[in-house]
Amino acid sequence: MQSLSEFLEEHPNLRFVFTGGKGGVGKTVSAAVLAYHFARQGKRTLLASLNPVHSLSSLFGQDLSGGQVRPVQGVDNLFAIEVNTEDAVQRYRDSVSTRIREFLRYADIPVDARPFIDIAMTNPAFEESAMFDKMTDMMLMQSGEYDRIVFDTAAVANAVRLIGLSKIYGLWLGRLIESRKEALSLRVQLSFRKEKVMEEVRQDPMMADLIGMNDRFERVKGLLVDPETTAFFFVTLPLSLPISVVKRFIEMVRAYDIPVGGVIVNEVITRDALGEEPDEYLRNKFAEQGSYLQTIQADLGPLVRTYLPLYPREVVGLEAVDRVAEDMFRPSQDLAAELPA
Numbered sequence: 001m002q003s004l005s006e007f008l009e010e011h012p013n014l015r016f017v018f019t020g021g022k023g024g025v026g027k028t029v030s031a032a033v034l035a036y037h038f039a040r041q042g043k044r045t046l047l048a049s050l051n052p053v054h055s056l057s058s059l060f061g062q063d064l065s066g067g068q069v070r071p072v073q074g075v076d077n078l079f080a081i082e083v084n085t086e087d088a089v090q091r092y093r094d095s096v097s098t099r100i101r102e103f104l105r106y107a108d109i110p111v112d113a114r115p116f117i118d119i120a121m122t123n124p125a126f127e128e129s130a131m132f133d134k135m136t137d138m139m140l141m142q143s144g145e146y147d148r149i150v151f152d153t154a155a156v157a158n159a160v161r162l163i164g165l166s167k168i169y170g171l172w173l174g175r176l177i178e179s180r181k182e183a184l185s186l187r188v189q190l191s192f193r194k195e196k197v198m199e200e201v202r203q204d205p206m207m208a209d210l211i212g213m214n215d216r217f218e219r220v221k222g223l224l225v226d227p228e229t230t231a232f233f234f235v236t237l238p239l240s241l242p243i244s245v246v247k248r249f250i251e252m253v254r255a256y257d258i259p260v261g262g263v264i265v266n267e268v269i270t271r272d273a274l275g276e277e278p279d280e281y282l283r284n285k286f287a288e289q290g291s292y293l294q295t296i297q298a299d300l301g302p303l304v305r306t307y308l309p310l311y312p313r314e315v316v317g318l319e320a321v322d323r324v325a326e327d328m329f330r331p332s333q334d335l336a337a338e339l340p341a
Contacts, residue, residue: 004305005329007262013228015143017150017261020253021235022245026266026308028055029315030235031152033324039078040325043147047072047080048138050131051154054082061317074318079146083134085127092130102206136220143223177210224258231261233305238268238292247299262305264328265296270309 019031035047049056057064064070067084101113223229232253236242269286306328315324
């Protein structure tokens with residue numbers, strides 16, 4: 001297997017790193033350790049939580065809440081933000097509301113905009129759209145300030161919808177631009193003072209706004225699908241359900257052309273952890289784990305980058321993060337040698 005260290009060495013220009021997987025598998029810890037590793041290498045790094053239920057503050061044992069970028073105390077070059085979902089949704093709501101009103105005004109449609117705005121707000125993916133918009137802002141506007149941005153995404157369903165929006169968003173924008181072109185063309189054809197109307201068309205603020213949105217989207221899309229720039233790491237436990245979710249998730253992400261960085265296998269029970277006289281529960285869990293590790297090797301083997309042991313205590317605080325980093329980037333993954341062939 002190609003280790004995580006080897007993968008990162010082969011991708012020196014990596015700028016955007018995502019972690020995802022089923023809930024409760026260790027996505028936040030993995031994202032935090034990756035960001036910690038980059039920062040320790042001297043890379044100015046931003047760790048961003050897009051998860052509606054943040055846990056970076058608890059993980060680092062310091063207040064990182066409030067939706068503002070804050071330095072992580074005790075680690076040079078590391079900054080973190082727990083994106084405030086309510087603020088992101090409100091800003092996106094204001095933006096969408098303004099655009100709908102402008103669309104109706106410039107299209108000379110004399111109707112009340114509020115019902116259209118209400119329909120847009122009740123879209124079941126509205127929150128994901130808002131978070132995608134926020135993620136886009138961070139990738140385009142803050143990438144100049146940081147060498148690496150590590151995104152801790154929400155549970156698998158939200159993350160897929162978040163990433164999937166990159167494709168749907170483009171289709172939607174393309175259709176809007178074509179519709180506006182058709183409307184403006186028809187206006188020129190029907191006008192008596194074509195030169196005056198054409199000048200108005202050239203200065204059409206709605207078309208300028210749509211083209212601006214499309215340019216912004218194309219820039220983000222280019223970054224998201226570039227394997228030299230972006231990598232998505234999946235986190236799983238050696239258990240049936242998380243493995244199934246990761247396999248399905250990888251297929252979904254590949255369908256959107258997002259580069260897969262690899263798989264992190266978390267909470268592996270080591271032989272050392274068993275001790276000389278393990279109790280029945282631990283013996284059974286160790287035996288059960290063996291078959292799931294074989295499944296991982298068979299189905300995801302080439303993508304596995306690292307194995308992390310099951311720690312006796314919750315990973316909380318810088319000392320614990322540092323310990324996980326040592327295991328995650330250990331040159332010789334001793335743990336892998338214990339795994340089924």
